Amino acid sequence: MTREVRVAVFRPDDERLAEAVELLDSLGATPVPDPMLAVDSTGEVPDEAAYVVLTSKTGVELLAEAGWSPGEATLVCIGPATADAARAAGWTVDLVPETYSSAGLVDLLSDEVAGERVAVARSDHGSDVLLDGLRDAGAAVEETVLYRLTLPEGAGQSTVMAAGRELEGACFTSSLTVENFLTAAAARGLREEAVRGLNDAVVGAIGEPTRDTAEAYGIDVDVVPDEATFEALACLVVERAAPTYHD
Template sequence: MDEERPPVVLVPRGGAWGEAVAAAARQRGLDPVVVPLIADAPPEDPAALDAALARLAAGHEDSAEDADEDGVPDGRHGAPPTGRTRPDAAGPGAPWLVVTSATAVRVVAGRVPRLPAGVRVACVGAATARAARQAGWPVDLVPDDESAAGVAAALPSDAGPVLFPRSEIAATTLVDGLRARGIAVSEVVAYRTVGTGDEPVVLAPPPDAVLVTSGSVAQQVVRRMTPLDPRTHVACIGPSTADAARAAGLPVHVVARSRSAEALLDAVVETLHPNPRTGRSS
C-alpha cells in the first residue's frame, strides 16, 4: 500500500449520509471517495404507505379508548392486563412502529411530522435510533442484537399492532419472527432502493476498502466494480450484510462490531493499521 497517502475508502451513497460518513472517515485518517452506487426512490404505491400510517394512528386511538381511568388497556388486543408497565409508563397493547434503517425514518417523518403520542418506536440499531431521535421521535427499544431478528425477539410479548415500513427488498426476518411470537404486524413498502447506473466504476488507484452497508450495495459492487483489485478490502456493516455480500459473490474482509457507519470505519482503520501519527498505512 502506498505509504505516501492515507487509505482510500469508497463510500457507496451520496447525499447527507455520504457527506457525514466521508467526514467521519477523514477524522480517522482515511481518504473517502463518495461514489453513489444506490439511491432511494418512492414506493410504487405511496397511498399504501399513507393508509398504513393512518391505521397506526387509529390503532393508538383505539388503545387509548380501551384504557381504564388508570391508563391501563383492557386487553382487547389479545393480552390481558398484567398491572405492569414499561419503563416509559406505557401499558400493554400500545402500537409499535419498527424501523430498520435511517431511510425508513426519513420517509415516515416526511409524511407524518409528529408520531401519535402513544406510539412506541423500536429501532434496529444505534444509527437508526439516532435518526429517529433527530426526527423528534422517542425511542423505546434498541435490541442488544442489532438486527431484524434481534428486534423481533426483543419486542414485548404484550405489544399491540406493529407497523413495519420497509424497503421493497427487505428480508422477511422481522415479520416472520414477530408472527411466530403471535404479535400482529403489518408491513408496507416505504421506499425502493435502486442502482444509479450501469457503467463500470473504476478508481485509480483502487480503493483500499469498499464500505458495504446493505445487500443492495453488495449487488451493485458486484455489478459495477468486479473484479475487485486483490488489495481492496470489502468492509460490511454487520453480519447479515456480510452474509448478503458473500451470497452476491464478494469476499468479506471486515465486519463492524456494531451496526453503524462509525463502527464500520473503526473496523476499517483497525484492519488497515493506519499509523496513529500520520493517519497513513504502515
C-alpha cells in the first residue's frame, strides 16, 4: 500500500511558487504551497563599481525594472538562476562561482578584487560571509539593499500540517524560510509540535547554510542537493519520500 507524498514549499508567491508547485506535481507529489517570504522593494540601485555582485533572481528583476544596467562593470552572479535572469535582462554575465553561495563568491573573487570597488546588491538578509570575505581580500565593498524579506500575513498553514503529521516532505530554500516557518508555528502555539512533525518527514535544505540554520533549531535535515537549485532540492525530497514506502 502506497501513501500520498505531501511536500511543503515556502517560495515567494510569484512565478517561483507557481513553478515549484508545477514541478512537485510533475514528480507525483502533492504540493503544499505556503509562502514564507514576501518581497518589499527599497527602490535602491548600486553605484558604479568595478565589480557588481548579484545574489538572487529577485534582485536582478528589481534592478531591470528600475532601468539599471551593469555598464562596464564585471557582473558576478551567485548561481545559474540569477545568471539566467541577468541574461534575460540583456546583461552579460562575466562570472559565476562553482559553489553557489557567499563562500563560493569569495573563493571566486578573492584573488582579483584587491584595491577594487565591489558593489554587492541583495536583500536585507544577506550573509556577512560575503562582505567580510571580500573586504579581507582587499576590496572596497559597498552593499545596496534592494529589497526586504518579510513574513507574509496569514502564512503558516504548513506548520499546522507538520504538527499534525500531515506532511511527508518540506523544501527549505533559505535560512530565512526556516526562521519564518518557526515564527509562524510559534504564533499558533505549535512550534515544538511542528518541529517534531518535520523530523518525522523528509526535510530538504537547498544548501549548507540553510541546513546549518535548520539543524541549529532542532530540525533534522535529510537531503541537501549538490546543485543549489529548487529543482534539484525537490527531486531529492520527493525521491526520499516517494510513495514506494509501504505501510
